[in-house]
Amino acid sequence: xxxxxxxxxxxxxxxxxxxxxxxxxxxxxxxxxxxxxxxxxxxxxxxxxxxxxxxxxxxxxxxxxxxxxxxxxxxxxxxxxxxxxxxxxxxxxxxxxxxxxxxxxxxxxxxxxxxxxxxxxxxxxxxxxxxxxxxxxxxxxxxxxxxxxxxxxxxxxxxxxxxxxxxxxxxxxxxxxxxxxxxxxxxx
Amino acid sequence: xxxxxxxxxxxxxxxxxxxxxxxxxxxxxxxxxxxxxxxxxxxxxxxxxxxxxxxxxxxxxxxxxxxxxxxxxxxxxxxxxxxxxxxxxxxxxxxxxxxxxxxxxxxxxxxxxxxxxxxxxxxxxxxxxxxxxxxxxxxxxxxxxxxxxxxxxxxxxxxxxxxxxxxxxxxxxxxxxxxxxxxxxxxxx
Numbered sequence: 460x461x462x463x464x465x466x467x468x469x470x471x472x473x474x475x476x477x478x479x480x481x482x483x484x485x486x487x488x489x490x491x492x493x494x495x496x497x498x499x500x501x502x503x504x505x506x507x508x509x510x511x512x513x514x515x516x517x518x519x520x521x522x523x524x525x526x527x528x529x530x531x532x533x534x535x536x537x538x539x540x541x542x543x544x545x546x547x548x549x550x551x552x553x554x555x556x557x558x559x560x561x562x563x564x565x566x567x568x569x570x571x572x573x574x575x576x577x578x579x580x581x582x583x584x585x586x587x588x589x590x591x592x593x594x595x596x597x598x599x600x601x602x603x604x605x606x607x608x609x610x611x612x613x614x615x616x617x618x619x620x621x622x623x624x625x626x627x628x629x630x631x632x633x634x635x636x637x638x639x640x641x642x643x644x645x646x647x
Numbered sequence: 648x649x650x651x652x653x654x655x656x657x658x659x660x661x662x663x664x665x666x667x668x669x670x671x672x673x674x675x676x677x678x679x680x681x682x683x684x685x686x687x688x689x690x691x692x693x694x695x696x697x698x699x700x701x702x703x704x705x706x707x708x709x710x711x712x713x714x715x716x717x718x719x720x721x722x723x724x725x726x727x728x729x730x731x732x733x734x735x736x737x738x739x740x741x742x743x744x745x746x747x748x749x750x751x752x753x754x755x756x757x758x759x760x761x762x763x764x765x766x767x768x769x770x771x772x773x774x775x776x777x778x779x780x781x782x783x784x785x786x787x788x789x790x791x792x793x794x795x796x797x798x799x800x801x802x803x804x805x806x807x808x809x810x811x812x813x814x815x816x817x818x819x820x821x822x823x824x825x826x827x828x829x830x831x832x833x834x835x836x
Contacts, residue, residue: 464824466821466824467824467825467828470828473828473835473836474824474827474828476835477777477827477828477831477835478792478796480770480773480774480777480835481777481778481781481796481797482774482778482797483688483797483799484688485684485687485688486684486687486688486691486697486700487684487687488683488684488687488697488700488701488704489701491701492679492683492701492704492705492708493676493679493680493683495705496675496679496683496705496708496709496712497673497675497676497679499709499712500672500675500709500712501672503712503713504672576669579665579668579669580665580668580669580716581665582716582717582718582719582720582721583719615719616719618716618717
């Protein structure tokens, strides 16, 4: 320790006496801290569900407009073909999945990934292949039918919603998620 | 509720985070239990008050939950949470800048032994003055000293926690040591 304080010269020993009296006992916070944190989380969770339900229940687009928006699909290109589960980490074995192609334009990115509820919001995400000549990144996922929330991760740190997704929602944490509706497949 | 749910003996932070983000938000209580006291001493030294430390830790944990998706290195949740706590402390201190500084309580000094009460009282007085001087240091200097001499972290660990270089940290510590010595001239000889 003394060597460490050589820069203090003759004051080194005095400094060590000073730090010798510092109180190093651990501090135990009252249980009210835990209770308050969890109460806040439950309240936010409840509020987020409430907002989600309101969003789902509220009419926004006419059926025709909604149909056009979905058909326009644009960046969320659904390749609606039945898929055989093949080790896809996002769907339980044996479940019916649908191939979904996500594309994202990021000409200057060195890497792009996608994460969402189907990937347990893994911050590393599922990598997109690319870029193709026009700066387009793409990935094909096998997802179960239903609503999925997701975002793209650019260069490992920048989370961006899909600008071409038919809709976005607040995630309850101050950010926005893109929403993808994977329809049920009709038996042929 | 988390308390009544059976989970593996000691899930890693990354495991817990994955479960929370999957919707099992009650699991966040595991992280609360694991870390609420871990940074309490640091927050107490930074603010000079256990009550304020409790407020800061509480707010930091709530913020951590809200931003949990942004914790990219889940195995290092502790380091990520520390940065939130550290920022909360600094925000808190900036807000109360004009309020008078209250001395950090030195509980040990307040309970003199029967054997030599005068010696204990003197030691307690020195302890209080040392803690008072620490509170009067600039925030960044106090933080560096607390992490080094109270939390007993290595220079590399502190530099990483404070997102600075080891050489810059050494300079900060040198200035902090000199400042503390100057404030305690005549108190500790």
